[in-house]
Amino acid sequence: MINKKLHNWQLPLKPYLYANGIHQLDGKDWVSCEQQDLTLSSWRDCAVILSREHYVEQQKCYPVSNLVHLMRVIKVETQTLSPFGGQTFWSIVGKTPSGWLVTYWSVPQDVIVGLMGKFKVVxxxxxxxxxxxxxxxxxxxxxxGLFLYKQGNHFQSAIKNxxxxxSHYFCNLVNRDDLVxxxxxxxxxxxxxxLILSFKKFNLLLLPGLVIPSKKEAFDIERLKEWKKPAIVAVALLLSYAVGLSIYLHKQEEHYDQLLAGKQQExxxxxxxxxxxxxVITYIEDYQFFTDSNPGLIVLLTSLEGVEELDVQIARVDLTGNQxxxxxxxxxxxxLFAFLSQQPQISNLDFSSTISKDRQTGLDRFQLTFTLSEVKNG
Known part of the structure; x- marks a missing residue:
């Protein structure tokens, strides 16, 4: 309901396009803007369309039911997905029976620098x-030419080259030859x-992961990898949801005031x-403080996610630094050893004792030791 109400709004934004430079819409054509003459002082100038040539697009589905856990996974993904130095933007585009569907756009650093200080959202x-x-x-x-394949919330795109x-080659690329x-x-x-109508009616719930870093933040890729950095992305999503819910509640209050004034129960x-x-806000803030204070634990939980499918019964976990x-x-x-060896955050994996059989259950009794490779304390 909230999603539908927000999507029906048209925002009074001025369309800008970044395609090897900043362009502004003049009638039906895009006209190049000289950056030294470009003055963007109004909130109507906060958003810019990013041309398909300037990013690598990926879409992933996560079998996670808890949104807080999903945000934790997205935080890790944005630090590792980019094939080049820059920033990875994201949006939670929908939910499927298999889990949450998230789209990522990795943008080179020179493009990010060209947008910082001019726009707020890409x-x-x-x-x-x-x-x-x-x-x-x-x-x-x-x-x-631009190709696009869409099926529900899933989509893929490519530039004609x-x-x-x-379309025949593109359908082959997305494994949909039946749609040629x-x-x-x-x-x-x-x-x-x-493009312009979608720009002005943009769904605000897709916005949290599309915020451009400000000039006040030193744009350092290594800094972005620090686990102690606050989960700004999770807070942005929560605030967006809060805004949407507040708007919905306000509309509901007006409706009940006019038609159901006597029904105080509603x-x-x-x-x-x-x-x-x-x-909910208090819970997520507390959870965020906990995760920021325990980076090693978060990496460990991410690494062990999925072991329950192997029917593993973990009796004891000792975490000291990254050991x-x-x-x-x-x-x-x-x-279990084979599963853990495939986790990118785990290195130096080894058995610390020989495998033995538990007499009561018949299961393998194991002791493993490994190093978490991405933990930074401080």
Missing amino acids: LPESLLLAESVDNGIFETVGER NLINS SQSTLLSYEDYQSR MRQLLAQERQLGE VNISGLAPSATS
Whole structure:
């Protein structure tokens, strides 16, 4: 409900485009702006569309039910996904039966530096186009072609080039050869109108992971990897949700004032929702403080996520700095060893004692030691 209400709004934003430089919409065409003459002082100038050429796009699905745990995973992903120095933006685009669907856009550092201090939010071109179309294969017409495949909340995009020069090759890339004959061509005018409308009706709940770092923050990739840095992303998502819920509650109050003035029970329910929201905010702030204070524990929990599928019974965990010792029972201690050896945060994995059989359960009794490679204390 909140998502739908926010998505129906049109924000009075001025459209800007970053495509090898900043451009401003003049009628139906994008006109280059000289950066030294560009003055962006109004909040209407806060957002910029980022051309598809300037980012690497990835989409992942996480079988996580708890949003706080999802934010923890996203924090780790944004520090490791980028194939080059820069910043990785993200949006939680939906939920599937398999889990939460998150899209990432990795942007080079020189582009980020060109946007810092001028804009507050970056809106990827492919995300805006995906928000404006139904399911299917789409191709823009013109000298610069853009391909998009969308199915529900999942989408993939690519720029037309020598390797991907037709919808046939793009459908093959996304493993949907059955849709070649159903490809939809978008004229330049249709594409531009969709892009601008999607820009002005942008879903605010997708916004938290698209904030551009300010000039006041030293843009240092190594600093971004520090576990002690506050989880700004989680707070931004929470604030966005709080804004959406507050708007919804305000509309509900007006409705009950006009039509159900005598029904105080409904009003009490609304107040209870506000109190519950305050409790949620307090809980997440406490959880965030705990995770920031215990970086090694967070890395460890992330590394061990999934061992329950191996029916492992962990009896003891000792964490000292980045050194970990665990012991317990498992149907196959070697299978557990193989699973842990595939975790990127784990190194120097070894058995600290021989494997033995537990007489009562028949399970392997194990003791393992390893090093967490990304823990920074302080």
